[in-house]
Amino acid sequence: KTALVVPGRYDERIHPDMQRANVIDNLKYCADLVGPEGMTLVLEPLNTLRDHPGLWLTGMSQAYQVCKAVNNQAVKIVDDLYHQQITEGNLIPNIEACWDEIAAFHVGDNPGRNEPTTGEINFKNIFKYLLSRDYKGVICMEHGCSARGAAGVRRVIEAYRECDPF
Template identity: 55%
Template sequence: MKRRKFVKNSIALGSTITLAASQSNLTVAKDKTAENKIEKHKFNLKYAPHFGMFTNHSGKDLLDQLQFMSEVGFTALEDNGMPRRSVEDQKKIGKKMEQLGMEMGVFVAYANFNEVTFAGNNKDAREGVLKNIRSAVEVAKRCNAKWMTVVPGAYDKKLHWDYQTANCVELLKRCSDILEPHGLVMVLEPLNWHANHPGVFLTKMPQSYMICKAVNSPSCKILDDLYHQQITEGNLIPNIDMSWDEIAYFQVGDNPGRKEPTTGEINYNNVFKHIHKKGFNGIVGMEHGNSQSGKEGELAVIEAYKKSDAFL
């Protein structure tokens, strides 16, 4: 499942927020009967579902979805498509999360999979990136976000790789200058070139680590998407250790299939145990689909995280 499809689906599934306070818990209450009660679970890590993941239980209203996520134990949300939502909806989501004690995970501040942007010399393209970052600051304020995803575009087939890296570092420094005064953090996401995003510039953890070290800003860190890195290079835990001081955020999805943990080859119980032991206090984004449809599939997702989180 590609990020663009995630964004499209999540917005389509939750395009409207109901204003009536009396409706905010109606759908959730349907599964709170004695025979269908879903007990609230206390997770060790801050797992963040996305809109659309539990609509068979909660309905499509965004605030009801947040309510359900909170009531089953999730303490964070991520929403790639937040910048495409109305200003009004961004504020309502932020307010509802504050009421529930939930944290906002990443939204996509800039992602280009096909054009040369960060790695190239095109002035207009680079100015377009900076415009997006300035806009993302305002989005973050409305929904109480701290982190935002940045995908640095495609690589330039006609330019030496080292020049491309230098171009990328320079533009990231300019982005960091925008974000630092607000305490915001862009997280760079290396993507796999094999299954989802051929031609992208940023693909591996060592590459991401080197770039973040060169930028040398608290506003430029790594998003370690373990689904992508399992495909690209594997060696998940050693790469986590070697890149640790530059990692600010994780995303997960099992491989193959990009569904919830326990459906593929990644031992997420060991991975989650490892990052918890290292003291990770950030957010783990659930950027994947459900392996089964309907309410059964949604319950399977919840159970998969309970199982993978059971390490104490």
Template identity: 45%
Template sequence: MLRRNFVKSTLGLAGAAIAAGDALGAAPAAKNKFKLKYASHFGMFQNSAGKDVIDQLKFMADQGFMALEDNGMMGRPVEQQEAIAKEMTRLGMEMGVFVVDKGGNGANTLAAGKKEYIDIFLNGCKKAVEVAKRVNAKWMTVVPGDFERNIPIGVQTGNVIDALRRGAEILEPHGLVMVLEPLSDSPNLFLRTSDQTYEICRGVNSKSCKILYDIYHMQKNEGRLIYNIDQTWSEIDYFQIGDEPGRKEPTTGEINYKNVFKYIYDRSKKEGKSFIMGMEHGNSKQGKEGEEALIKAYVESDNFQI
């Protein structure tokens, strides 16, 4: 009898705790437990969750995607930034990258070494500090812009390093990191490969200037993904995902994401590191069916042996 009463009492307390958690708005257990920290973005699940960004965050967390990246975060109203951060805190989600506004592009390429271009970049870094504080972010994406083809390549590289070093001086006191993203969108882009980005990060020589290794772009520009990740590992601080061709979810193209994810997971665990894996891609199918297929693709790709 005493044991039976104890069990009833324990169960009652557990039920009360769950009820209290619900009353406080605690996040429910996720449907999927992923090995890596995948960061979805707004719009990816809007057919399932609706257009409201807070509802989308709830859906992401419910599916097991416990991080978010939002390239356009700097352009959102302050009150929306604050609401997003509050809900992410409640859900236990982590903020990934946002893009530094005018952080280097074709109109103000850092390779040119022009003061007016550098000033635009540095002002973007200063504004990014305030946004990062507001949304609990650590990383922000920077793209140095296009080649300045009338200047020798070594001088262009020096100009980029000088500008980024000044940006790092703004970010470093706040523990923030700009991650440089080599891209495949146009041959005019100055930053193209992981080894080039590695060289620039070593030149900047700051913990606030690291590599954003976008697996989709690097498959297009250089291939040998695991080899190049291994070679540049010490300077990588963030990953992004997209299959090639098409820039859709894993399993839709030629990249063996299960093997790539396993390599990143195994080495991270061995070295005590943790990466956010940004889901910077589209959905291969439309509507709720496409969103369900995307979730299934991540479940499959994350199902590697450990």
């Protein structure tokens, strides 16, 4: 059981350190409630450059710091590779740096947020890396199709076969 958490908008009236403290305090409170029920809250850093201007949580290192401060296994990160590519790039090194706090991945290529192989992200290398780390968690297909109808469905299937021949 997981619940996706986006901590909200950046508020220029509140000092960034206070906003961070508020997020951490609220997540500690929530983690104490949901953790005993076997639930995990996953933080999703979103890009502010294209899709979500004004949000507070924008990067993997920021999400990692929050998870470490909360210090509860009920709070983890969902690494949305589409958003991370726009905000930070450097996908595999960022995955490696945050590995112990990542609970799931969202897949969508950039630009366009369509299936793998339609943009600049090398999903074959990412999937190979996840396999080398013996990753057994969730990989969510959070993208559109580059083609419509049955052709689009076939294209998505072909893209995943191409990216994950292992």
